[in-house]
Amino acid sequence: MPGNVRIALDAMGGDHGAAVVVPGAALALARHPDMEFIMCGDEAVIQPLLEREPKLRERTRIVHTTVAIRMDDKPSQALRYGRWKSSMWLAIDAVKKGEADAAISAGNTGALMAMSRFHLKMLEGVERPAIAALWPTIKGESIVLDLGASIGADAVHLCNLAAMGSAMARILFDIERPTVGLLNIGVEEVKGLEEVREAGSMLRDRRSSEFEYIGFVEGDDIGKGTSDVIVTEGFAGNIALKAAEGTARQIAQYLRNAMGRTWQARIGYLLARGAFRAMRDKMDPRKSNGGVFLGLNGVVIKSHGNTDTEGFASAVDMGYDMVRYNLLEKINHSLARDLDAMGKAQAAGAAS
Numbered sequence: 001m002p003g004n005v006r007i008a009l010d011a012m013g014g015d016h017g018a019a020v021v022v023p024g025a026a027l028a029l030a031r032h033p034d035m036e037f038i039m040c041g042d043e044a045v046i047q048p049l050l051e052r053e054p055k056l057r058e059r060t061r062i063v064h065t066t067v068a069i070r071m072d073d074k075p076s077q078a079l080r081y082g083r084w085k086s087s088m089w090l091a092i093d094a095v096k097k098g099e100a101d102a103a104i105s106a107g108n109t110g111a112l113m114a115m116s117r118f119h120l121k122m123l124e125g126v127e128r129p130a131i132a133a134l135w136p137t138i139k140g141e142s143i144v145l146d147l148g149a150s151i152g153a154d155a156v157h158l159c160n161l162a163a164m165g166s167a168m169a170r171i172l173f174d175i176e177r178p179t180v181g182l183l184n185i186g187v188e189e190v191k192g193l194e195e196v197r198e199a200g201s202m203l204r205d206r207r208s209s210e211f212e213y214i215g216f217v218e219g220d221d222i223g224k225g226t227s228d229v230i231v232t233e234g235f236a237g238n239i240a241l242k243a244a245e246g247t248a249r250q251i252a253q254y255l256r257n258a259m260g261r262t263w264q265a266r267i268g269y270l271l272a273r274g275a276f277r278a279m280r281d282k283m284d285p286r287k288s289n290g291g292v293f294l295g296l297n298g299v300v301i302k303s304h305g306n307t308d309t310e311g312f313a314s315a316v317d318m319g320y321d322m323v324r325y326n327l328l329e330k331i332n333h334s335l336a337r338d339l340d341a342m343g344k345a346q347a348a349g350a351a352s
């Protein structure tokens with residue numbers, strides 16, 4: 001892709017707003033000097049922070065608004081008072097107008113989903129967007145979706161998630177036919193919610209040429225890397241994500257406490273600090289911060305609401321990669337092919 005990568009930021013979104021967004025963008029710019037930014041939010045708040053980052057200031061245009069979506073707003077409320085004028089809407093609008101290649105927000109997930117869906121529209125054949133993210137595993141990385149874009153899912157939507165996730169895996173992992181697992185409370189076909197069992201039956205019967213459905217997987221299979229793609233509805237996916245992040249922080253704190261308890265432990269830490277640093281980097285939730293909203297006609301990245309500077313920079317990194325390597329177009333092309341194949345299979349089954 002020629003030219004600079006243009007990123008629109010919701011500078012007022014998240015728990016910390018511009019205090020994290022601006023230095024996070026500066027950190028990402030140091031890693032990717034071919035970026036430009038549009039920061040949407042209160043200029044009186046953003047400008048002083050930009051003054052501390054001269055290189056970022058030179059590559060940033062501020063779109064002023066004092067309207068910010070609150071973290072506890074319902075999507076309908078956010079759309080009523082935030083459409084056309086909130087920092088979140090203006091970031092999405094920059095993508096809609098072609099002024100930016102991607103929008104990134106750490107704000108209210110439900111509001112971001114509703115605004116993105118309303119303004120950018122969905123791809124043909126996709127009912128609603130899903131948050132997909134890379135998940136570190138023992139074997140490398142997997143793609144997990146949905147991580148909280150919407151709550152609840154029928155069997156058809158779960159099948160759409162399988163198609164979207166496998167399309168992303170084919171591009172990111174360079175795998176011709178990724179494996180897909182459906183998250184459930186057990187691997188037996190009689191277990192789980194009716195919608196999950198029905199989706200499992202549909203995926204098994206369709207025998208997609210685009211991915212290999214391996215059946216139900218359980219929560220511990222995510223970290224094992226049992227499947228290239230793990231499919232779940234947003235409620236369970238978001239709980240799994242937050243539980244994993246909390247466990248990572250808990251283990252890190254246990255290790256810090258143990259390593260400082262005795263002088264022998266301190267010496268042991270000094271001897272093994274390289275290994276501990278590698279483990280810390282692998283488990284650091286900030287490294288995987290940022291989820292892609294799949295299914296939209298545009299690139300939208302959701303950062304965790306309570307993220308720090310490094311975490312927000314990671315979300316910007318993800319947006320950069322999506323744009324620089326044209327991943328959205330490739331994923332959407334692969335997704336369209338997969339959905340078409342699944343539709344034909346469903347029609348053939350109905351005819352028989």
